[in-house]
Amino acid sequence: MDARSQAPSPRNAARRISAPGLSRNALRAWVLIHKWTSLVCTVFLLMLCLTGLPLIFHEELEDLMGHSAPLETVALGIVPPTLDAVVGGVLAQRPGEVVQSLLFEPDRPVVIVATATRVDASPREAHMQPVDLRTGKLAPPPPQREGFIWFVHELHVRMFLGLPGTLFLGAMGLLFLAATISGVVIYAPFMRKLAFGAVRLGQSRRLLWLDLHNLLGIATAGWLLVVGVTGVFNSLDEPLAHQWRNGQLAQMRAPYANAPPLARLGSLDAAVATARRASPDMEPSVIAYPGSFFATPHHYNVFMRGASPVTERLLKPTLVDAETAALTDTRDMPLHIRALFLARPLHFGDYAGLPLKVVWALLDIVAIVVLVSGLYLWWARARVPSAKRADDLISRYGAERAR
Amino acid sequence: MTTKSPHDGLWSTFRTPLTLALISLAGLIGALLAEGGLDLILTFAVAVPLLTVAACVFIAVSRR
Numbered sequence: 001m002d003a004r005s006q007a008p009s010p011r012n013a014a015r016r017i018s019a020p021g022l023s024r025n026a027l028r029a030w031v032l033i034h035k036w037t038s039l040v041c042t043v044f045l046l047m048l049c050l051t052g053l054p055l056i057f058h059e060e061l062e063d064l065m066g067h068s069a070p071l072e073t074v075a076l077g078i079v080p081p082t083l084d085a086v087v088g089g090v091l092a093q094r095p096g097e098v099v100q101s102l103l104f105e106p107d108r109p110v111v112i113v114a115t116a117t118r119v120d121a122s123p124r125e126a127h128m129q130p131v132d133l134r135t136g137k138l139a140p141p142p143p144q145r146e147g148f149i150w151f152v153h154e155l156h157v158r159m160f161l162g163l164p165g166t167l168f169l170g171a172m173g174l175l176f177l178a179a180t181i182s183g184v185v186i187y188a189p190f191m192r193k194l195a196f197g198a199v200r201l202g203q204s205r206r207l208l209w210l211d212l213h214n215l216l217g218i219a220t221a222g223w224l225l226v227v228g229v230t231g232v233f234n235s236l237d238e239p240l241a242h243q244w245r246n247g248q249l250a251q252m253r254a255p256y257a258n259a260p261p262l263a264r265l266g267s268l269d270a271a272v273a274t275a276r277r278a279s280p281d282m283e284p285s286v287i288a289y290p291g292s293f294f295a296t297p298h299h300y301n302v303f304m305r306g307a308s309p310v311t312e313r314l315l316k317p318t319l320v321d322a323e324t325a326a327l328t329d330t331r332d333m334p335l336h337i338r339a340l341f342l343a344r345p346l347h348f349g350d351y352a353g354l355p356l357k358v359v360w361a362l363l364d365i366v367a368i369v370v371l372v373s374g375l376y377l378w379w380a381r382a383r384v385p386s387a388k389r390a391d392d393l394i395s396r397y398g399a400e401r402a403r
Numbered sequence: 404m405t406t407k408s409p410h411d412g413l414w415s416t417f418r419t420p421l422t423l424a425l426i427s428l429a430g431l432i433g434a435l436l437a438e439g440g441l442d443l444i445l446t447f448a449v450a451v452p453l454l455t456v457a458a459c460v461f462i463a464v465s466r467r
Contacts, residue, residue, distance in 0.1 A: 184420075187416070187420075188413055188416050188417070191416050192416070196416075196419040196420065196459075197419075197455070197456075197458075197459030197462070197463075198459075198463070199459060199460055199463035200463075201463050201464065201467045202467055212460075215456060215459055215460075216456060218420040219420065219423055219452040219453075219455055219456050220427075220452050220453075220456075221420060221424055222423065222424030222425070222427045222428050222452070223427055223431070223449070223452065226428065226431060309435065309436060309437065309438060309439075310435070310436055342435070345435060346431060346435065351434060351435055352434040352435075352442040352445065352446055353442055353446075355442070355443060355446045356434060356442070356446045356449065359446055359449050359450045359453065362450070362453055363449075363452075363453065366453065366456070
């Protein structure tokens with residue numbers, strides 16, 4: 001029997017599809033939401049997917065380009081230098097500069113010492129100097145603000161527009177989430193007649209791409225939502241850092257509100273020893289120098305990390321008096337900041353070795369196909385008003401139920 | 404081409420996608436929380452939607 005001859009009027013169809021909780025007007029609204037949210041964000045999402053592809057493999061690419069030189073073999077029994085000596089060695093090479101922070105690499109005995117002309121200078125003005133912690137030897141610094149990976153990263157994170165660029169991409173991420181959710185909603189009427197995974201070959205090209213768009217989109221919807229949500233969250237990185245600095249860090253430094261300016265900078269090793277005593281099961285991850293963005297004018301802020309797969313991604317700030325090396329305060333970070341730390345790996349897929357990176361890249365390519373096929377489907381039916389398309393869907397949906 | 408019974412509802416439409424999403428999410432979260440030894444199995448779980456898509460396309464091509 002020809003389903004079209006059985007198709008009810010839109011009003012009857014709307015009555016019929018009210019059972020699954022989607023009226024005619026609601027379906028029309030979801031179709032419009034899917035169309036417009038997708039159209040507005042697709043170009044930016046395509047850019048994010050394309051630039052995200054090399055970023056998944058940034059470590060491997062940097063190795064390939066020789067940006068992270070292999071560590072030399074060191075004889076057993078060699079006494080490693082103190083952190084104070086490491087910092088002294090770096091400053092001797094950077095006259096007129098001061099240390100902003102130290103970043104300990106998690107997988108290698110290497111610390112990256114950030115120096116700049118002022119301690120409160122922007123991180124983008126900083127010079128990054130890797131140092132071998134076993135020998136104190138300075139390694140060749142990686143290229144800064146140049147090269148393919150830097151270009152791709154800037155485009156992916158900021159579009160070369162600073163914070164406004166990041167926030168704009170976050171807004172595009174929100175539209176992408178709306179497009180994904182609305183896509184899942186309108187998937188049901190499209191698939192009333194078809195079983196999961198049906199791909200109609202040998203009919204029109206548009207039907208083939210529609211089936212592929214639906215199949216790829218619905219099969220990877222979970223991953224798309226995770227990467228979308230964590231991407232939006234990551235775009236709030238900088239505002240959340242400011243909020244943390246003005247909130248928890250300000251509370252932690254409260255006892256020093258009226259303290260006189262720092263007279264001299266005490267030992268960094270003593271400060272790290274204090275932080276280790278405060279959190280015995282943790283290791284230093286980042287040390288912010290007094291006066292820098294993540295510290296106070298009177299403290300080293302030693303950010304400690306744990307040893308388990310989860311806690312190694314979470315940082316615990318420890319304020320240590322920069323003159324006396326006495327502990328001032330240490331606290332767990334607020335829940336939303338810890339969620340931000342955990343959102344990063346879930347966005348980049350870099351937490352379970354190369355196999356997961358390969359799967360991540362394949363899912364990224366699937367997302368590109370979904371975006372491009374969506375554009376094609378819109379272009380192919382651009383002349384048909386979306387209201388009519390919704391009515392078509394309703395008619396088809398209603399006809400199926402009427403049989 | 405496979406068709407559904409007219410009495411099938413939303414559950415019939417969404418049960419496979421939902422299962423794929425749950426398996427994939429379990430892999431994603433598990434790989435984040437678990438120690439290194441389970442990485443390969445959990446990565447496989449993340450890849451299940453991709454394998455399903457590949458299987459669907461393969462079946463469609465071979466039936467043509």
